[in-house]
Structures are given as C-alpha cells and as structure tokens.
Amino acid sequence: xxSDRRNFFKTSAIVGGAALSAPMLAGxxxxxxxxxxxxxxLATPEMARRLTVLNYRRDGATRLGVRTNxxxxxxxxxxxxxxxxxxxxxxxxxQQGNQGLMALVEKAIAQGKADLFLDxxxxxxxxxxxxxxxxxxVGLNYAKHARETNNPIPKLPILFNKFNNTxxxxxxxxxxxxxxxxxxxxxxxxxxxxxxxxxxxSEADALSYVFGYATGxxxxxxxxxxxxxxxxxxxxxxxxxxxxxxIVTADLVGDPNKLKIEQLVNGEVxxxxxxxxxxxxxxxxxxxxxxxxxxxPGDIIFTGTPEGVISGYPADRQVWLKPGDKLETRIEKLxxxxxxxx
Numbered sequence: 001x002x003s004d005r006r007n008f009f010k011t012s013a014i015v016g017g018a019a020l021s022a023p024m025l026a027g028x029x030x031x032x033x034x035x036x037x038x039x040x041x042l043a044t045p046e047m048a049r050r051l052t053v054l055n056y057r058r059d060g061a062t063r064l065g066v067r068t069n070x071x072x073x074x075x076x077x078x079x080x081x082x083x084x085x086x087x088x089x090x091x092x093x094x095q096q097g098n099q100g101l102m103a104l105v106e107k108a109i110a111q112g113k114a115d116l117f118l119d120x121x122x123x124x125x126x127x128x129x130x131x132x133x134x135x136x137x138v139g140l141n142y143a144k145h146a147r148e149t150n151n152p153i154p155k156l157p158i159l160f161n162k163f164n165n166t167x168x169x170x171x172x173x174x175x176x177x178x179x180x181x182x183x184x185x186x187x188x189x190x191x192x193x194x195x196x197x198x199x200x201x202s203e204a205d206a207l208s209y210v211f212g213y214a215t216g217x218x219x220x221x222x223x224x225x226x227x228x229x230x231x232x233x234x235x236x237x238x239x240x241x242x243x244x245x246x247i248v249t250a251d252l253v254g255d256p257n258k259l260k261i262e263q264l265v266n267g268e269v270x271x272x273x274x275x276x277x278x279x280x281x282x283x284x285x286x287x288x289x290x291x292x293x294x295x296x297p298g299d300i301i302f303t304g305t306p307e308g309v310i311s312g313y314p315a316d317r318q319v320w321l322k323p324g325d326k327l328e329t330r331i332e333k334l335x336x337x338x339x340x341x342x
Contacts (some may be wrong), residue, residue, distance in 0.1 A: 004166040011158070012202060013169075032263050033332060038225070045099075046098045047097065047196065047211055047217060048093055048097075048101055048102060048211075048249055049252075050103065050249065050252065051066055052067040052127060052247070053212075053246060053247050053249075054123075055125070057124045057270060058074070059127050060318055062090050063076055063098040064090060064092070064093060064335070065118070067246055068105065069109075069114065070109060071078050071118050071119050072117060072120055072123055073105060075087065076328040078104055081108075085099060086100065086254060089130060089149070091130055091131050092197055093225070093296050095296075095297045103129075127168060127169045127241075128165040128214045128243045129167070129214075129247070130167065131164060132164065134293075135162040135163065135164075135300055136289060136300070137161060137235065138156055138301070139158035139160055140153075140304065141278050141280055141305075142304055145309065145312065147307075148307045148312035153277055154280075155279045156285065157279075157285055157289070158262050159292075165236070166236055166237065166240040166241035168240070172242065172342065173339065174242065175341075176321070176342070179219035179224075179234055182223055182225050182320060183311075183320045184219070184220070184320050185219075185220045185310045186219035186220075186261065186327055186330045187217065187305035188215075188216075188331070188336075189217035189304060189305050190215075190256060190259065190275055190302075190331055191213065191215070192210055192286065192298075192300065192303060193211045193302070194299040196211075196297060197295070197296055197297060198294065199294040202287060206287045206290070207250065208285035209286060209290075209295070210286070211249065211250065212248050213248055214246065214252050215331045215334045215335060216241065216300075217338070219239075220235055221237060222234060222310075224237075233243060237341060241302070243341045245337060246335060248334050257282060259331055260331070261273055261274065261330070263326055264330070265326075273308070285303060286301070325341045326338070
C-alpha cells in the first residue's frame with residue numbers, strides 16, 4: 001500500500017463533526033431506544049472479552065452460546081442454574097454489554113454441570129449476528145482481486161450494502177434455485193462486528209470500537225450484480241450473507257490484517273490469501289466509514305474478498321456454482337463456515 005493511501009485518512013475531511021468523546025464508565029446503563037431512535041445511546045457498556053460467542057436455535061428461539069473446552073455453554077440455562085441474569089443473544093451482548101457473562105462462563109466451567117453444555121456437533125446454528133442496524137460491504141479491497149478482475153486499485157474504499165434478509169448461518173443452505181440468476185460466485189470475507197458507537201473516529205482508535213470478528217461470505221449473483229453500476233441486486237438475495245459459526249472477541253484475534261483466509265468448493269481450495277493484502281485495512285475502513293455515517297454496536301462490515309473468485313477466471317474457465325455444491329470459508333483464528341447450495 002502506498003504512503004499516500006496510508007496517510008489519506010489523516011488528511012481527508014470528507015465529513016465534518018466532533019470526534020466521539022471518551023467512553024463512559026463500563027456498565028453504565030443505556031437509554032431505551034424507540035422507533036427510529038437506535039442511535040440514541042448515552043453510554044458505552046463494557047464489551048465482553050476473552051470469549052467466542054454464537055447464536056443457536058433451541059425450541060424455536062435464538063439463544064446465546066459460548067464456545068468452551070467443555071462444549072457450547074447454553075447461557076440461558078447457566079443463568080437460571082446460578083440464579084443470575086445474562087445476555088440472551090449475541091445482539092443483546094453486543095448492544096447492552098457484558099452483563100456479567102464472563103463471570104458466568106467461568107463459574108459454569110468450574111462447576112462443570114454437563115447439562116449446561118452442548119456438543120458442537122449437535123448445535124443448530126443461527127447467524128452469528130441476527131439484527132444489525134447496518135451491513136456495510138467493501139468492494140475490490142484486496143489488491144490481487146482488483147487486478148484479477150481488471151479493475152484499478154481503489155483510491156477510496158468502495159462501499160455498498162446488504163440487508164438483514166441476507167443473513168444466514170453455519171451449516172445452512174443458500175437457496176440459489178429460488179433466484180432468477182445463473183452466475184453464482186463465492187467471496188470469502190473477514191467480517192468486523194462493531195462493539196461501540198463510532199462517529200468520526202481516528203484510524204489510530206478505530207480498532208478499539210470493535211467487538212470481534214467472524215468468518216463471512218459475500219455470496220453473489222454476478223449476472224445480477226453487473227446489470228448496472230450499482231451492485232446491490234446481486235448481493236442482497238435471501239440468505240446471501242452466511243456468517244459464523246461464531247464471533248471471536250477482538251482481544252483474542254489480535255491484528256485482523258494478518259489472518260490467512262481461504263475458500264473451498266467441494267473440498268477444492270479456490271481462494272487462498274491473507275488479510276494483509278487488503279488495500280484498506282480494518283482500521284482504515286472503520287475510520288473512513290464512521291466519517292460518513294455513525295456505526296452502531298452490532299453493525300457488521302464485510303471487508304472484501306481476495307483473489308480466486310470465479311469472475312476473475314478467463315471466460316472459458318468460469319464454471320459457476322450450482323445446487324449441490326458444498327462450500328467452506330476458513331479464516332485463521334475464526335474457524336470454518338460451512339454452507340451448501342440448494
């Protein structure tokens with residue numbers, strides 16, 4: 001990356017506005033947000049740390065789980081067993097803060113009650129985040145991917161969006177047969193999960209606003225995407241954003257721009273790269289985006305895909321995905337996301 005690009009965020013003035021003030025004391029209560037008032041949060045609750053969290057389904061409801069060496073802790077059952085309160089889902093945990101979860105996990109592990117834990121193989125996963133206010137995506141953000149698709153290296157982050165209807169989970173189907181398209185393509189992506197309200201934040205401070213990271217997939221219908229200069233219709237079909245199986249808190253990940261990332265199709269490696277090839281790193285993406293609009297806790301950012309996508313192949317080698325294909329997206333430290341096409 002050039003020094004000019006690295007220094008861009010220090011010198012640009014895209015949007016004015018005061019920088020976010022220092023966080024209030026951890027654990028301070030938030031104001032209730034009514035319709036259209038999601039941004040009216042008056043404090044920054046304590047973010048959970050040292051945890052790998054997930055959403056799973058039981059008895060028709062989405063519930064919070066924590067991955068441990070004993071299995072997946074059923075947080076609601078642990079809270080009931082120890083007569084305490086706890087977050088209900090990852091969304092609740094991210095938006096309302098730790099709420100004693102870390103202490104509850106430690107207690108449950110120490111007590112070792114088997115009925116509080118699930119074997120990972122029996123978990124019915126839900127999307128790792130179920131109700132973000134915003135799903136932001138970054139296009140052409142890996143240098144080698146831009147080159148393989150014959151596009152110039154972007155001078156600014158290219159932002160587009162998905163919607164909540166696209167959210168999908170680990171081990172779930174993507175129903176391509178229901179989409180009026182033919183050119184289905186994979187895009188392995190690192191997903192940032194925001195943990196604090198971010199408005200006009202500096203690049204230096206940006207990563208401190210992150211709750212954690214997850215393995216994601218910006219599944220795409222290329223023939224819809226390329227109908228116009230606006231990419232939205234090829235990106236926002238139902239189930240086109242699997243995320244999971246879990247979220248790893250930022251402290252356990254360390255530098256998000258030094259992670260191996262891979263995409264496999266039917267066991268064959270198609271993408272193999274490292275997040276260090278990003279044109280704009282995670283801190284720059286957050287800082288830039290927060291100068292355009294406010295990022296809220298629970299918002300997610302798909303940070304771009306590396307080289308190896310089908311659309312980057314010569315035309316005579318482009319074999320598009322089809323029902324029956326099985327896909328696996330791997331990111332170092334974050335685990336493998338599996339899904340299949342129907």
